[in-house]
Amino acid sequence: MASGLACIDGVLLPALEARVPVTDEGLIRGDGVFEVIRLYDGRPFALEAHLARMERSAHGLRLPLDVDAVRGDIEAMLAVASDGDDLVRVLATRGGRRIGLFEPMPAARASYTLGRVTYAPVRVLDGIKSLSYAANVLTSRIARERGFDEALLTSPHDRVLECPTSSFFAVTDGVLRTAPLSDHVLDSITRRVVLDVAEVAEEPITVADLEQIDEAFIASTVVEIAGVSRIEDRELQAPGPLTSDVAARVRAHIAASLGG
Ligand SMILES: Cc1ncc(COP(=O)(O)O)c(C=O)c1O
Incomplete structure (x- = not known):
């Protein structure tokens, strides 16, 4: 090794x-x-x-x-x-x-519980994956102190953004949604793959919307796709049916791009 x-x-x-x-x-x-x-x-x-x-x-x-x-x-x-x-x-x-x-890969988790942490993206760093990640790792620590697996970053104006090291997707009324890049989220490679393989509405998600979601997942290079089983005290099916479908499509896309 x-x-x-x-x-x-x-x-x-x-x-x-x-x-x-x-x-x-x-x-x-x-x-x-x-x-x-x-x-x-x-x-x-x-x-x-x-x-x-x-x-x-x-x-x-x-x-x-x-x-x-x-x-x-x-x-x-x-x-x-x-x-x-x-x-x-x-x-x-x-x-x-x-x-x-x-x-090495971190230990895999079948699903994640998410706790909200207020986070104001540093606008001048839009589109920049900089080494200044202390804020991101701190939000994970704060969420873990509260008993959650990971943080769900929400803006001071109650927009749902992403997680500290992954993108966030939610399903409401059968529509898969993720925050637009104009909400200052990272232009994630895996987010792009999901946009390629599934129909996704890139539109703002509000904190109030979290009460209406049917299922949710996170997406990143490290986790690929993983279901969200709870956001604050709201339990969700994880993985939900759309999450399983997207996860299979993403896996197939990765396999095809690696040559089978
Ligand atoms: C803030 C943030 N969002 C999303 C992601 C997922 O990006 P990618 O799919 O390129 O790994 C990351 C990865 O580190 C991240 O730091």
């Missing part, structure tokens, strides 16, 4: 020996960008979409990034990937470093 390996500026070395200077503003200010790419039997899903988003994120941050060098780093890592290397995390920092890490 190569999980112990890292890649710094194109050089593969044991992760424990990988170093970045403490003066790197990627560390000091969270000034940088990142992507997490899922490997299926060692093959990356949606690599080009991730690289394109990383390039957009870097452009948004005014961060110089050689995206071909990042692709080269990932190829070098894939050449040594082993069983258990499920995810590749790539970072680019303001200090000019490219960092690649293998990560």
Whole structure:
């Protein structure tokens, strides 16, 4: 298993020996960008979409990034990937470093309970997957302190946005809905796949709407699709019928894109 390996500026070395200077503003200010790419039997899903988003994120941050060098780093890592290397995390920092890490998949959960946490997206970071993720991980911690599996981020104006590391979809009156990008949610790769394989209304979801939903799911590179079994004290069937259908379509899309 190569999980112990890292890649710094194109050089593969044991992760424990990988170093970045403490003066790197990627560390000091969270000034940088990142992507997490899922490997299926060692093959990356949606690599080009991730690289394109990383390039957009870097452009948004005014961060110089050689995206071909990042692709080269990932190829070098894939050449040594082993069983258990499920995810590749790539970072680019303001200090000019490219960092690649293998990560194992977190333990799978069949379904999620979600607790609401108020969250105001930082508008200037729209469309940017930046290293500044303290707010996202804090919302997860707050939700877990309240006994939920994960946070459901809702804006101060009661819009339902997304989860800290996944997109959120809800079904009301048979219509599958997700927040539009204009509500400052991440342009998630998996969200795009769902929009491709299913009919989805990209329209605002309000906190009041949560009382009317029939089923809900979250979507991300890491979880693919997972049903939501409770939002606050409202129990839901998980997975609901539409969730199961979308999950199967997403899996088929991933398999087809990996070549069967
Ligand atoms: C805020 C947020 N929304 C959604 C997602 C899901 O994005 P993707 O499908 O590209 O993994 C992530 C992933 O980290 C995220 O951080």
